[in-house]
Amino acid sequence: MRIQFRLNGRPVAVDVPPGRRLLDLLREDLGLIGTKEGCGEGECGACTVVVDGKPRLACLTAAVQVEGKDVLTIEGLSEAGQLDPLQEAFIETAGVQCGFCTPGLVMAAYALLRENPRPTRDEVRAYLSGNLCRCTGYAQVVEAVLRAAEKACPR
Amino acid sequence: MHTTGLAEIVRPRDLAEAVRLAAEGGEPLAGGTDLFVRLRKGVERPPFLVYIGDLPELRRISVGESKVEIGAAATHAEILASPAAARLPILRLALEAIASPAIRAMGTLGGNLANASPAGDGLIPLYLLGARVNLVGPDGERALAVEEFVLGPGKTALRPGEVIRSLDLPFPEGAPRAYFRKVGRRRALIIAIASLGALLWLRDGTIERARLALGSVAPTVVRPREVEQALVGRPLAPDALADLVEALSAATRPISDLRASAGYRRTVAGRLLLDLACTISPGG
Numbered sequence: 001m002r003i004q005f006r007l008n009g010r011p012v013a014v015d016v017p018p019g020r021r022l023l024d025l026l027r028e029d030l031g032l033i034g035t036k037e038g039c040g041e042g043e044c045g046a047c048t049v050v051v052d053g054k055p056r057l058a059c060l061t062a063a064v065q066v067e068g069k070d071v072l073t074i075e076g077l078s079e080a081g082q083l084d085p086l087q088e089a090f091i092e093t094a095g096v097q098c099g100f101c102t103p104g105l106v107m108a109a110y111a112l113l114r115e116n117p118r119p120t121r122d123e124v125r126a127y128l129s130g131n132l133c134r135c136t137g138y139a140q141v142v143e144a145v146l147r148a149a150e151k152a153c154p155r
Numbered sequence: 156m157h158t159t160g161l162a163e164i165v166r167p168r169d170l171a172e173a174v175r176l177a178a179e180g181g182e183p184l185a186g187g188t189d190l191f192v193r194l195r196k197g198v199e200r201p202p203f204l205v206y207i208g209d210l211p212e213l214r215r216i217s218v219g220e221s222k223v224e225i226g227a228a229a230t231h232a233e234i235l236a237s238p239a240a241a242r243l244p245i246l247r248l249a250l251e252a253i254a255s256p257a258i259r260a261m262g263t264l265g266g267n268l269a270n271a272s273p274a275g276d277g278l279i280p281l282y283l284l285g286a287r288v289n290l291v292g293p294d295g296e297r298a299l300a301v302e303e304f305v306l307g308p309g310k311t312a313l314r315p316g317e318v319i320r321s322l323d324l325p326f327p328e329g330a331p332r333a334y335f336r337k338v339g340r341r342r343a344l345i346i347a348i349a350s351l352g353a354l355l356w357l358r359d360g361t362i363e364r365a366r367l368a369l370g371s372v373a374p375t376v377v378r379p380r381e382v383e384q385a386l387v388g389r390p391l392a393p394d395a396l397a398d399l400v401e402a403l404s405a406a407t408r409p410i411s412d413l414r415a416s417a418g419y420r421r422t423v424a425g426r427l428l429l430d431l432a433c434t435i436s437p438g439g
């Protein structure tokens with residue numbers, strides 16, 4: 001089946017076998033391995049991407065569900081070789097340790113800041129509650145998101 | 156190769172085509188947050204899936220004079236962002252309790268209902284408001300009360316080829332106070348061990364009318380109507396309701412599973428009545 005959508009700002013048209021997951025389309029067919037697979041059933045958030053501005057789990061999405069939509073992955077945040085301010089902030093606060101959860105957390109945080117540019121600490125915690133991290137203990141992650149928000153819209 | 160384990164996903168052009176495909180044996184696919192998890196377990200093998208999640212006919216949310224009509228494929232996030240949630244606080248409280256932002260942006264109210272889990276958070280406001288389920292199938296349209304639609308865990312009155320078109324949520328009379336609490340382990344993603352939703356009509360701190368709905372403690376969501384009756388005329392205070400805790404527990408028919416024992420569920424369900432009394436302030 002042929003599907004067309006926008007991926008990180010560029011139109012793509014690909015042939016996908018029936019029932020292919022968006023996660024496998026991205027990682028295996030298109031070589032975008034930034035998006036990770038943790039649990040494969042919606043529980044960990046490692047596969048979070050942003051579709052039409054909203055967070056979406058690529059492990060529970062069929063490729064055909066993004067037909068005609070705008071898909072943003074972690075690779076799309078640093079297209080011009082320049083890290084997104086969110087990514088910079090994760091590095092500054094040591095919000096990245098092993099890094100497995102990081103693409104999903106960054107994409108979820110990206111969706112949050114689009115919806116709510118100046119979230120409170122509690123709002124950040126609530127919004128990222130679907131993303132598991134086994135290393136950082138979350139404090140540095142929350143700090144990173146607050147810092148990126150502060151930088152983008154200082155008060 | 157990883158696939159969702161499916162032969163094919165078909166994208167119908169409109170609702171009529173979706174119904175035709177469903178009548179040929181296709182299983183509707185909306186957000187996929189229940190269906191893909193089920194298919195991954197491999198217990199079920201529908202011949203093909205019919206993707207209804209992007210059909211405009213199923214996505215409309217309209218606020219009328221006496222009710223809100225929500226398209227079956229509207230996502231929880233869309234409903235929460237719409238005037239419908241502002242007009243129906245009980246709907247907002249329940250949908251906010253569903254999983255994480257990503258699951259709320261994917262999952263739909265129609266999917267939550269068709270899944271017919273007694274733990275479905277979105278079902279609680281449907282039971283409390285007396286929602287009607289609008290169906291469309293090969294033989295035309297019909298409507299059922301939500302309590303007639305849900306038959307048991309994972310079982311509904313859907314006939315072959317029928318699709319949920321929309322849900323009608325009537326506005327309650329007056330201005331009842333809304334309450335929703337679910338008990339579980341991990342806040343974001345937890346399937347409730349027990350949940351209680353309520354609409355309370357108060358006058359000077361006294362309960363004039365009450366509707367309650369319990370989740371996860373019986374094969375379906377239940378309205379404990381004897382307790383609703385017994386609440387009438389009582390002041391809204393924990394000590395005034397203490398003797399009804401047992402009655403609320405008695406209205407449950409829980410099972411034991413991985414998440415909790417039947418006894419725990421029964422006890423927690425009853426005690427949620429005290430939480431209700433402590434959460435809703437009798438004034439304001």
Ligand SMILES: Cc1cc2nc3c(=O)[nH]c(=O)nc-3n(C[C@H](O)[C@H](O)[C@H](O)COP(=O)(O)OP(=O)(O)OC[C@H]3O[C@@H](n4cnc5c(N)ncnc54)[C@H](O)[C@@H]3O)c2cc1C
Nearest residue numbers: 042185186187188189190254262263266267269275276319
């Ligand atoms: C990690 C995780 C956490 C979750 N947490 C919660 C939670 O806290 N609370 C909660 O209530 N649920 C939760 N769920 C379950 C699920 O997200 C919800 O039930 C959701 O609303 C299902 O909607 P969907 O559109 O994704 O359904 P789908 O998966 O697309 O469909 C589910 C079923 O409904 C049928 N169906 C869908 N739409 C229609 C229609 N219009 N007409 C006829 N049949 C239809 C499908 O054929 C399928 O059998 C969770 C799921 C996951 C993976």
Ligand code: FES
Nearest residue numbers: 038039040045059
């Ligand atoms: S891999 Fe998708 S949520 Fe865990």
Ligand code: FES
Nearest residue numbers: 098099133134135
């Ligand atoms: S940094 Fe290792 S899982 Fe989060």
